[in-house]
Amino acid sequence: MEPILVYGFPLGSSMGLVAAFEALGQPYRLTRVDMLADMKNDNYARLNPRQETPVLLTDKGNVLTETMAIAAWIEARDTERRISFAAGTPEADRVHQWIGFINSGFTGAFSPLWAALEMTPPDPDFQAALRRYGRQAVANRHEKLEAVIGDTPFLAGDRPTLADLVLIGVARWAEFHQAVDPADYPRLAGLRSRIEALPAVRFAVAIENGESPAGSGALLGQVPLDEVIERFGKKV
Ligand SMILES: N[C@@H](CCC(=O)N[C@@H](CS)C(=O)NCC(=O)O)C(=O)O
Known part of the structure; x- marks a missing residue:
């Protein structure tokens, strides 16, 4: 099948x-x-x-x-x-490293924001604390990502890989939750627009x-x- x-x-x-x-x-x-x-x-x-x-x-x-x-x-x-890249190559290792970072700390940073949004019944004090913590966590992960994005057009080199595609499914949550100002992370903003333009x-x-x-x-x-x-x- x-x-x-x-x-x-x-x-x-x-x-x-x-x-x-x-x-x-x-x-x-x-x-x-x-x-x-x-x-x-x-x-x-x-x-x-x-x-x-x-x-x-x-x-x-x-x-x-x-x-x-x-x-x-x-x-x-x-x-x-x-x-992707051939198994066992340094390029493949790098793709796996990026996916690990994105799927763990970067994605997880948004969890408090989702929890605040979906909380039923509402608990305004708790939700406000979750939002404050979530925004800090998202900003922290954005700073870490911005610092390690290299000079290549995509995360792992000159062409897009699974790492870029995993990133783009999650990165847009920053705007949805108004967690950070994307303009503060120009390398990530440029990368995202290149990924978003892919057919x-x-x-x-x-x-x-x-x-x-x-x-x-x-x-x-x-x-x-x-x-x-x-x-x-x-x-x-
Ligand atoms: N560890 C899982 C997490 C998947 C996940 O959190 N999916 C979200 C959608 S992006 C979801 O289903 N959330 C529903 C919920 O847990 O309330 C993975 O990486 O696939």
């Missing part, structure tokens, strides 16, 4: 993985999840007990969660090295917006979430 990537909207980090599948150019399908309405329930937990996106149904029909594991799965199939990323954003962009032709269609859960989720 073709792999199926279960991606979340609005503003899911999985947008970067949709772009990665598109850039990979091999046949794939997508499943769309409204994270606000269709994820925090027992049915979705059959697919991912942590009730999160992304989830990959692999070509062997296995359920694979966690962005880093899914990125590694894509990398192993990217034999044309469109968005695969434009495609992924259009998909996230519910449009039907032409794309490369690798996307074979969208599979309804209920069907995916019935076929691949834990049996009840």
Whole structure:
């Protein structure tokens, strides 16, 4: 079977993985999840007990969660090295290092901001403290990232890789939460605009917006979430 990537909207980090599948150019399908309405329930937990996106149904029909594991799965199939480097090379190590940084500290810095936004029932004092802490954490991770972005057009060199695509799914949260002023991080701002201009990323954003962009032709269609859960989720 073709792999199926279960991606979340609005503003899911999985947008970067949709772009990665598109850039990979091999046949794939997508499943769309409204994270606000269709994820925090027992049915979705059959697919991912942590009730999160992304989830990959692999070509062997296995359920694979966690962005880093899914990125590694894509990398192993990217034999044309469109968005990765050969295993064991220093360039590949560097891509893994970037993805580790982005998926841990950089992504995690936004957690207090999401927690404040989604808190029910509201607790204004706690939410204000979470927002203050979250903004500090996001600024700190932005400073760290800004300091180590090099002179190459993309994170790991002259061409975009999985590291850039994982970054772009998350970096836009800074504006959404008004956590930092992007102008304070000019290297990151330049990098983000180069990544956002990539056809695969434009495609992924259009998909996230519910449009039907032409794309490369690798996307074979969208599979309804209920069907995916019935076929691949834990049996009840
Ligand atoms: N460690 C997981 C985290 C995934 C994650 O946090 N996904 C977000 C969407 S970007 C989510 O599903 N959040 C819902 C929630 O936990 O409330 C990964 O890297 O894949």
